[in-house]
Amino acid sequence: MAKLPAIPAIPPQSVPLDAQARRAVARRAMRPPSKKGGGFQLFLLGVGVIALAVFAAPTCVLMVFGMVPSIVAYVVDRGKRPMLAFTIAPLNLAGLMPYLLELWTGHDQMPTVVHLLTNVYVWLVIYLSAGAGWLVFMGMPQVMTFVLQRSLDGRKEKLKALQSKLRADWGPQVGGGEDQI
Amino acid sequence: MSVQPQANPSMSTTSGATVRLKDRFDIHYDKPLPGLRSPAAPAFVAEDIKTPGTRHFALICDPKMPPRLEAVRKLQMLKSYGVLTPVEVGAVDWAPANRRMFAMVFEQPLGDRLAGPTDNAITPWGEEALVAHVVAPLVQTLLDLDREMLPHRGIRPGNIFFRDANRRIAMLGDCVTAPPGLYQSVVYETIEGGLAQSHTRGSGTTAQDLYALGVLVLHLLFGKLPCAGQTEEKIVEDKIKRGSFYALVSEQRVPTGLSELLRGLLVDDPQARWRLGDIQMWLDGRRMTLKQPAPAIRAPRGFEIDGEECETARHLALMLDMQEPEVAGRILRGPNFETWITRTLGDKQVVEAINTAFSTRSESAAGTSGQTAQLVSRVLMALDPPAPIRFRDAATAVDGIGALLAVTMLTGGDLMLPSEILSARLPQFWSLRQGSAKGEDQATIRFFDKMLRYLDDKRPGYGIERVAYEMMPGLHCLSPFIEARYVEQMRDMLPAIEFAVQAKTIDVSPIDRHIAAFIGVYENNVDDGLLYTLIHADPATRVLGTLQLLAYLQETYGPPMVPSLIQLFGQQAKPVIERFRSRYTRARMQTGLTAILKENSLRKLADYLDSADEQRKDAQRFQKARLEYQQTIKQVEKATQQTGELMSTAKLAGHSVAVKIASLISSAIIGVTLFAMGVL
Known part of the structure; x- marks a missing residue:
C-alpha cells in the first residue's frame, strides 16, 4: 500500500491566513453544482406524475394538491441544492400520509379526493406539517450558530489558557518578545 | 584589630604580643630593636621556635613603600654572609598598625652598625x-x-x-x-x-x-x-x-x-x-692605570639661563629642568638655543638627538602644555642621555618607573603623571638615546611598548593597575578592599577577599580592577575572557565570571572554607537563576541552592549555577514551548476566522441538519400513521 504523504502538523508560516481563506473559497467554487443533471430528474418526475395520473388519478390529484408547499419550496429555493424543499417535503408528505392511506384503504375514487380537498382540516393538517418543515428549516441555522459559537468560544478559551500557562512558565519571551539569551 | 585565625598555614597567627611568621618565627612587637632598624622599617625581636637560642630580628616594611622581593629571592639563593639576608619573609597580622604588614626576618649580626643611621659625623678611619x-x-x-x-x-x-x-x-x-x-x-x-x-x-x-x-x-x-x-x-x-x-x-x-x-x-x-x-x-697591590673618561664637550661660549653660564649639554639640561616647562619650552623654541647647540656647542650627536626630539610627535591629554612638557623632557634626554627621565615634577630612572607608579598609587597621588610618561613613550625615547648594546635597548623598548598596550587597554585585568604590577614585582595588591591584608602572593588573595566580605568591606562585587590586574599578572591560567566578564552588561554573566574566577582561586590555593563569600554569592544568585526561562527550573534551582551553599565550595556553586547541561535543556524546552505558543496563536487566529464565517457555515450545516431532522420526524409520523391506521 502506498504511503500517504505526511501531513504537516503546522501549516507553513509563510502562507498568510487570508490566502488560505481565499484558497478555501476557491475550492468551494470548484465543487460541481449539486443540480447537475436536474433536467433529467425533472423529466423522470414528470414521467412519474403522468404514470401516476394514468394509473392512480385520485392519488395523483391528492398528491399534487397536497404537496403544493413542497413544490413551491422547490421552485423558490434558488440554492444549488433545494434544501428548503428537502426539509419541507418529508414533513409535507407525513402530513399528507393519513389522507393518502384513507384514500388507499377506502375507495380510491375521485369523490373521496374531492371530499378530502374540500375539508379545511385536511388542508390545515397538510399545511401545518409543511409549515413545521419550514420552521425546522428556518430554526436549525440559528441552533447551529449557537452550538458552533459555543464550540469556537470554548476552543479559543482553551488556547488562551494554554498561552497564559506558557507565558507564566516561560515568561513573555515565549510569545516572541525580546529574546534575552 | 580583631585578628582572624586563618586556615592557610602560610599565614601568620598572633598570640599575646607576638605574631607568628610561617610557623617558624615569633615576632615580638613589644620588643623593638632600635639599633637594627632600617629608616622606614622598625626592627623587633624575632624568635625562631624551631631553633631556640638563635638571634634573629624582624624588619616590618612600610606598606607605603614596595619591598624588593626579587632581591629577596636572589639574596636567599646567594646565602652571602656579607649582606643581611632575609631568612624568612611574609605578611603578618600586625596588631599595632591594625593591618597586615610585610615582615622580613634576618639573623642578627654579631657586630653593631658602622655609624648611626643619621650620623653624618663619625670618627675618621685610618x-x-x-x-x-x-x-x-x-x-x-x-x-x-x-x-x-x-x-x-x-x-x-x-x-x-x-x-x-x-x-x-x-x-x-x-x-x-x-x-x-x-x-x-x-x-x-x-x-x-x-x-x-x-x-x-x-x-x-x-x-x-x-x-x-x-x-x-x-x-x-x-x-x-x-x-x-x-x-x-x-x-x-x-x-x-x-x-x-x-x-x-x-x-x-x-x-x-x-x-x-x-x-x-x-x-x-x-x-x-x-x-x-x-x-x-x-x-692585591697592583697599581692601576686610571681610565681617562672622555671629557664632556664644552662650548667656547656658555648658554645663559638665569644668569648661569652653561658650557656643557648636561649642565644646560640641568638648568632647563629647573625651569617651568612653559619657560623651558620658550627657551627651546627660541633662536638662541638652536644657534648655540648647532654652532657653539657643535656636538653632532646632541644636535641629531635634539632634532629627533623636536620631530617626535607629542600628543597629550593636557593639550599644548602637555606637548611642551613632553618636548622639554625629550630635549633634556637629548642633552643628557644617561640622566633620568625628567617630566614635569617627576624625575625617574627608566627602571624606577615601576616604583614611581607604585608609590603614587600607595600614596594616593596623581596617576596622570606616570601614565603620561608611558603614553608619551618617554622610556622608549630614553632607551634609544643610550647607545648601549642594541639588544638591551630593543628589549627595553619592547617591554615599554607592551606596558603602553596594557595601559591603553581599559578592560579589567589591564590598565594602569596592570602596568603597576608588571613593572613592580612584589607590589602587594592595592585594591581598597584588601590593601590592608597585604596580599603579595596569590595564595593570600582568597582569604583576604573572604576577610573583606566578612568585614563588610565588600558587599557587591569582590573583584575590582586592582584584583583583576593582580590576577592577570600572577595567574597565567586565567583566561582574559573570564576577566572581561567582570564588566559584562548582563549582571548574571558578571556574577558567574566573578564566581568562576574565585572558584579557580579556591581550587588552586584554598582555603577550603569561604562561608562569607559563599553567602555573598548566594545573595547574588538571583539574576543567574533568573536566566533560566522555565519557572519550574528556576524554582528547582532556587530550592537546590540552599543545599549547595551549605557545601561551602565555590567550585560546586559555580558548577551548579553555570551548568551547561541545565542551560541547554532549558533552551531546548524553551524552543519547544515557543513553538507550541506559535501554534496556539495560529489556532486562535483560525478560530477567529471561523467565527467570521460562522453564519454561512451554520446556515449550511443547519439546513443540512434540518433536512435530516425533517426526514426523521416525517419517517416517525408516517410510521405512527401506518401503525395507527392498521396498515402495519
Whole structure:
C-alpha cells in the first residue's frame, strides 16, 4: 500500500491566513453544482406524475394538491441544492400520509379526493406539517450558530489558557518578545 | 584589630604580643630593636621556635613603600654572609598598625652598625683599617651580589654592620625593605641617581654601588659626609660642573694610597668607572692605570639661563629642568638655543638627538602644555642621555618607573603623571638615546611598548593597575578592599577577599580592577575572557565570571572554607537563576541552592549555577514551548476566522441538519400513521 504523504502538523508560516481563506473559497467554487443533471430528474418526475395520473388519478390529484408547499419550496429555493424543499417535503408528505392511506384503504375514487380537498382540516393538517418543515428549516441555522459559537468560544478559551500557562512558565519571551539569551 | 585565625598555614597567627611568621618565627612587637632598624622599617625581636637560642630580628616594611622581593629571592639563593639576608619573609597580622604588614626576618649580626643611621659625623678611619675592615669585605660581598646581578643600592655608613663584635669585617645592611636607593643621600648617589627622585632611582647596576663605595671611603676617611651643609641641588650641580671626585673631595687632601681608588670609583662615566675586578687588583697591590673618561664637550661660549653660564649639554639640561616647562619650552623654541647647540656647542650627536626630539610627535591629554612638557623632557634626554627621565615634577630612572607608579598609587597621588610618561613613550625615547648594546635597548623598548598596550587597554585585568604590577614585582595588591591584608602572593588573595566580605568591606562585587590586574599578572591560567566578564552588561554573566574566577582561586590555593563569600554569592544568585526561562527550573534551582551553599565550595556553586547541561535543556524546552505558543496563536487566529464565517457555515450545516431532522420526524409520523391506521 502506498504511503500517504505526511501531513504537516503546522501549516507553513509563510502562507498568510487570508490566502488560505481565499484558497478555501476557491475550492468551494470548484465543487460541481449539486443540480447537475436536474433536467433529467425533472423529466423522470414528470414521467412519474403522468404514470401516476394514468394509473392512480385520485392519488395523483391528492398528491399534487397536497404537496403544493413542497413544490413551491422547490421552485423558490434558488440554492444549488433545494434544501428548503428537502426539509419541507418529508414533513409535507407525513402530513399528507393519513389522507393518502384513507384514500388507499377506502375507495380510491375521485369523490373521496374531492371530499378530502374540500375539508379545511385536511388542508390545515397538510399545511401545518409543511409549515413545521419550514420552521425546522428556518430554526436549525440559528441552533447551529449557537452550538458552533459555543464550540469556537470554548476552543479559543482553551488556547488562551494554554498561552497564559506558557507565558507564566516561560515568561513573555515565549510569545516572541525580546529574546534575552 | 580583631585578628582572624586563618586556615592557610602560610599565614601568620598572633598570640599575646607576638605574631607568628610561617610557623617558624615569633615576632615580638613589644620588643623593638632600635639599633637594627632600617629608616622606614622598625626592627623587633624575632624568635625562631624551631631553633631556640638563635638571634634573629624582624624588619616590618612600610606598606607605603614596595619591598624588593626579587632581591629577596636572589639574596636567599646567594646565602652571602656579607649582606643581611632575609631568612624568612611574609605578611603578618600586625596588631599595632591594625593591618597586615610585610615582615622580613634576618639573623642578627654579631657586630653593631658602622655609624648611626643619621650620623653624618663619625670618627675618621685610618687608611689601612678602612681598606682591610671595610673596603675589602664589602668588595667581596659586591662580587657575590654582582654574580646574581643584584646591585645593593644602600651602601652608606648607617647601613653597614660588622659581622664580628671586634668590628673587623664589615657587612652590608638591609637592601630589600624599600625601593633601591630610597634612603641614600644624594652625596652617595651618582649624578644620574641624584637627579632622580629618591624612590625612583631604580636598581641600576653595580657601578652605582661602587660609586657609593667611593663616597663611603671618603666619608669614613674624613669622618664627615662630603659636601655636608650643601643643598641636594647644589651637590648635584657641583658634581655636574666639577665632576664628582672634585666636588666631593673639595679642598681636602686625599691620602696618596687611596687617591687612585677614589679617582677610579668616583668617575662619573659608568663605563670608565672602576669595576670590581679593578678594585680586587688594587687590593692585591697592583697599581692601576686610571681610565681617562672622555671629557664632556664644552662650548667656547656658555648658554645663559638665569644668569648661569652653561658650557656643557648636561649642565644646560640641568638648568632647563629647573625651569617651568612653559619657560623651558620658550627657551627651546627660541633662536638662541638652536644657534648655540648647532654652532657653539657643535656636538653632532646632541644636535641629531635634539632634532629627533623636536620631530617626535607629542600628543597629550593636557593639550599644548602637555606637548611642551613632553618636548622639554625629550630635549633634556637629548642633552643628557644617561640622566633620568625628567617630566614635569617627576624625575625617574627608566627602571624606577615601576616604583614611581607604585608609590603614587600607595600614596594616593596623581596617576596622570606616570601614565603620561608611558603614553608619551618617554622610556622608549630614553632607551634609544643610550647607545648601549642594541639588544638591551630593543628589549627595553619592547617591554615599554607592551606596558603602553596594557595601559591603553581599559578592560579589567589591564590598565594602569596592570602596568603597576608588571613593572613592580612584589607590589602587594592595592585594591581598597584588601590593601590592608597585604596580599603579595596569590595564595593570600582568597582569604583576604573572604576577610573583606566578612568585614563588610565588600558587599557587591569582590573583584575590582586592582584584583583583576593582580590576577592577570600572577595567574597565567586565567583566561582574559573570564576577566572581561567582570564588566559584562548582563549582571548574571558578571556574577558567574566573578564566581568562576574565585572558584579557580579556591581550587588552586584554598582555603577550603569561604562561608562569607559563599553567602555573598548566594545573595547574588538571583539574576543567574533568573536566566533560566522555565519557572519550574528556576524554582528547582532556587530550592537546590540552599543545599549547595551549605557545601561551602565555590567550585560546586559555580558548577551548579553555570551548568551547561541545565542551560541547554532549558533552551531546548524553551524552543519547544515557543513553538507550541506559535501554534496556539495560529489556532486562535483560525478560530477567529471561523467565527467570521460562522453564519454561512451554520446556515449550511443547519439546513443540512434540518433536512435530516425533517426526514426523521416525517419517517416517525408516517410510521405512527401506518401503525395507527392498521396498515402495519
